[in-house]
Amino acid sequence: MKFITAVLALATVAFAYPTVDMNAPVKRQNIVTADVSVPAMTDGSGNVVPFDAAGVPQSRRKL
Numbered sequence: 001m002k003f004i005t006a007v008l009a010l011a012t013v014a015f016a017y018p019t020v021d022m023n024a025p026v027k028r029q030n031i032v033t034a035d036v037s038v039p040a041m042t043d044g045s046g047n048v049v050p051f052d053a054a055g056v057p058q059s060r061r062k063l
Helices: 002-019
Strands: 040-042 048-050
Touching: none
Parallel strands: none
Antiparallel strands: 040 048
16 A cells, blocks of 8 residues: 555656746845844745834734
8 A cells, every 4th residue: 555655656746747847037036135133024026025013004913
């Protein structure tokens, strides 16, 4: 049973691997010098942006 499971797992990986686009451009971040003591997060493009909790509307905050 373990052998069949292992074979099926390897077959799944073998079928899934060719679907990766090897010629896709690499996504790079805009390098910005930031203070590491300031909380930050990433935006939709993967760029690091400072996070300000005061800017979050009260209705969106979880208590």
